[in-house]
Amino acid sequence: MKIQALGPAIGAIVSGIDLARPLEDAQHKRLHDALLAHHVLFFEQQPITPAQQRDLAARFGELHIHPVYPNHPEVPEIILLDTSNDNPPDNDNWHTDVTFIETPPLGAILSAQILPPSGGDTLWASGIAAYEALSAPMRAMLDPLTAEHDFLQSFPAWRFARTPQERVRWEAARDKHPPVVHPVIRTHPVSGRRGLFVSEGFTSRILELSKHESDALLAMLRVHTAKPEFTVRWRWRQHDIAFWDNRLTQHYATADYMPHRRVMHRATILGDKPF
Numbered sequence: 229m230k231i232q233a234l235g236p237a238i239g240a241i242v243s244g245i246d247l248a249r250p251l252e253d254a255q256h257k258r259l260h261d262a263l264l265a266h267h268v269l270f271f272e273q274q275p276i277t278p279a280q281q282r283d284l285a286a287r288f289g290e291l292h293i294h295p296v297y298p299n300h301p302e303v304p305e306i307i308l309l310d311t312s313n314d315n316p317p318d319n320d321n322w323h324t325d326v327t328f329i330e331t332p333p334l335g336a337i338l339s340a341q342i343l344p345p346s347g348g349d350t351l352w353a354s355g356i357a358a359y360e361a362l363s364a365p366m367r368a369m370l371d372p373l374t375a376e377h378d379f380l381q382s383f384p385a386w387r388f389a390r391t392p393q394e395r396v397r398w399e400a401a402r403d404k405h406p407p408v409v410h411p412v413i414r415t416h417p418v419s420g421r422r423g424l425f426v427s428e429g430f431t432s433r434i435l436e437l438s439k440h441e442s443d444a445l446l447a448m449l450r451v452h453t454a455k456p457e458f459t460v461r462w463r464w465r466q467h468d469i470a471f472w473d474n475r476l477t478q479h480y481a482t483a484d485y486m487p488h489r490r491v492m493h494r495a496t497i498l499g500d501k502p503f
Contacts, residue, residue, distance in 0.1 A: 229244040229245045229258055230244050231262050234460050237354045237357035237458050237459075237460075238267045238268060238354040238458065239266055239268050240265075240266035240268075240269055241269075241271075241272065242259070242262065242269050243272070245271070246274070248275065250283065250287075251284065251287050259471070263472075264416075264418060264419050267352065267354050267356070267473050267476070267477050268352045268470060268471070268473070269472070270462055270469070270470050271468065271470075271471070272465065272468055273468065274339075274469045275467040276467075278302065278303040278493060281306060281337060281339055281495050282305045285337045285495035285497050286305075288334065291305040291495060291496060292305075292498050293305060294326070294496070295397070295400070295401035295404065296388050296397065296398060297309065298310075305495055306493050306494065306495055307493070307496065308491070308493065309490075309491065310489070310490075311483075311489070312487065312488070312490070313487045316483070319481045320480065320481055320483035321428045322450060322453065322479070323382065323427045323478060323479065324429065324474055324478050324479075327377040327410060327425075327427070327430045328377050328378060328405050328407070328430050331500050332410070332474065332475070332499055332502065333475075333496045334473070334497045334498060335474045335475075335497045335499075336471070336472060336474055336494055336495065336496045337471045337494070337497075338350075338469065338471075338492055339467070339468075339469050339493045340464045340466055340492055341466070341467075343466055343490060344489065345488060347482060348482060348488075349461055350470065350481045351460065351479060351482070352459060352460050352472055352478070352479045353453050353454060353458050353477060353479070354459075355414070355423030355425060356416070356423035356476050357423075357458040358423065358453040358458045359413060359422055361452075361455075361457070361458070367413075370413050373411070373413070374411055374435050375409065375426050375431050375432075375434045376409055376432045377407065377410055377432065378430060378431075379402060379407070380402065381432050383401070385398060407432065410425055411425060412434060413425065417503075421476070423476035424449060425475075425502060427453075431446060433446075434446065453478060474497075474499065
């Protein structure tokens with residue numbers, strides 16, 4: 229196995245491994261260590277079945293079943309992200325997956341199934357690099373703050389409850405997932421490094437600030453985190469796989485490929501309560 233960093237802040241390409249085969253213990257450890265070091269790992273030309281993708285992800289923890297997104301009919305742990313003119317993308321913003329639960333995901337594994345002729349890239353940003361680049365007074369101000377993460381911010385009724393069947397599922401998800409509170413600055417439970425843990429996708433407000441102050445600070449942090457120095461951009465080819473540490477990263481799926489179709493499979497690995 230070879231691991232080649234794509235930049236000092238985030239991203240690495242992993243080669244010399246077949247992800248369709250069960251991971252050996254040594255491979256599992258090396259991938260785990262690489263994930264801590266590089267935050268997102270890319271694997272080129274790795275065709276795997278939904279069941280193989282589920283089993284790969286399950287080597288790293290318990291899997292999450294999404295309350296709204298459609299699932300693979302035979303492998304419910306696999307989310308189907310099938311976007312086109314008939315179902316426009318909704319993840320073209322900077323977000324950290326599923327932070328609307330008490331124990332947001334440790335990570336996720338994304339597999340490219342059907343791609344447009346061009347476009348449809350995904351970018352990832354390091355919350356660690358973004359935090360460490362802030363001034364000491366700004367870090368000191370942010371350290372004790374907490375923020376609300378709201379399911380409804382990314383899953384509004386007008387988009388996800390358009391039919392009676394969708395409405396039933398959406399209402400059940402809404403009722404099951406009231407807003408939760410997480411620290412603005414999270415400590416990684418394994419590496420101990422600290423980083424920004426707020427995003428446009430789910431963070432609705434900073435609790436200790438007025439709405440005006442909260443909106444202004446969140447807007448500043450969104451712009452800051454998206455600086456190229458803290459990001460990596462992946463241009464997908466069919467059967468590429470990305471595996472990212474969801475705890476202190478954000479990602480953005482570009483929506484520049486309409487009217488073409490883009491289909492991705494995602495397995496999501498549950499994590500622990502942020503601190």
